Amino acid sequence: MQQPSVSVGHHTSRLDWRTRLRAATIHLGLSALVxxxxxxxxxxxxxxxxxREISGGRELxxxxxxxxxxxxPLITFAIFNRAKPRAELRRDLAVVALLQLAGLAYGLxxxxxxxxxxxVYEIDRFRxxxxxxxxxxxxxxxPAGIAIAAAGGPTLIALRPFRSERERVDFTLEALRGVALAARPELWQPYEAARERVLRAARPVAELKARYPQGAGAIDEALRKSGREPARAAYLPLVxxxxxxxxxxxxxxxxxxIGFVPLDSF
Incomplete structure (x- = not known):
């Protein structure tokens, strides 16, 4: 009795596809770990x-x-082929990995x-x-003691008062051209030096809750985490x-x- 023929080419193609998929899956797992x-x-x-929410870090x-x-992994799926000489295959995969790491480094x-x-506390708000x-x-x-960009997360600082009316006008005009006051290092000072000004500008949290009754739950939750009672809390807008x-x-x-809430309090 004649045995049914088997298509060697089709079988080999199927194995090649599976091998490529397995290599790409392994690459995907390593990429996810990195x-x-x-x-x-x-x-x-x-x-x-x-x-991560305020500055768009998550999306970026x-x-x-x-x-x-x-x-x-997509490139690995496209180029992986067991029929290649081992040295050539290793070289191709190494090039892909280097390109991927270079792309990740540029992205970071x-x-x-x-x-x-x-x-930064800026006049009557935070920025x-x-x-x-x-x-x-x-x-x-x-100024001494304030780094342009510390290694860790954002640091809390304030703007110093303007030294003259001319300085106020000049810096305000610069801000209108695109350089925010809070982004000018020559105006920075430690936050502690501005505490009295912050307290004078701040408004009671009760006003915020009255303005945004739908946000009262988020406000109360933020205060609960901080351990403060509403009567001991105030607020300022954040740009x-x-x-x-x-x-x-x-x-x-x-x-x-003591906390942040996603409400527009301007």
Missing amino acids: AATAALLVFALWYPWPY FQLVVAVDVALG WTVQLARPVHL VVHQVDIPEELADRA ARKERAWTVLLDAGTAEV
Whole structure:
């Protein structure tokens, strides 16, 4: 009896497809592990809560990682072939890995440049200043003890009072041209020096809850986490990069920042 024929070419093609898929899956797992390590750096150090929301760190990192993590395994799927000489296959995979790591490094560099470096009290509000907001030519004007961009998360500082009416007009005009007052290192001072001004500008949290009754739950939860009673809390608006405005909650007696809520309090 004649045995049924087997298509060797079809069988080989199916095995090749499976081998490529297995190699790409392994590459995807390794890429995800590297991405998870990078996420730890980004969200634990550069964009701690709430800055990952306020400054768009989450979306920026997700974009970088999605492109990088997907691209490497796809290229591996396209080029992996057991029929290649072993040295050639290793070389191809090494090139893919190097390109992927270079792309991730460039993406992390971009995320690092966009990271928030200071939470600045600015006249009657707070403003998040990002590293890219600070003009390079002004970097050497920061006062002693305040770094342009500390290694960790954003530091809390304030603007000093204007020394003259001319200075106020000049810096205000510069702000209208695009350089926010809070992004000018020559105007920075320690937050402690501005506590009295912060307390004078701050408003009772009861006013915020009356204005936004639908946000009362979020306000109460933030106060509960801080251990403050509503009567001991105040608030000021927060200006950040994203369109969605936030509010800073303060201790009404010390001006200490005790929480953040996603409400527009301007």
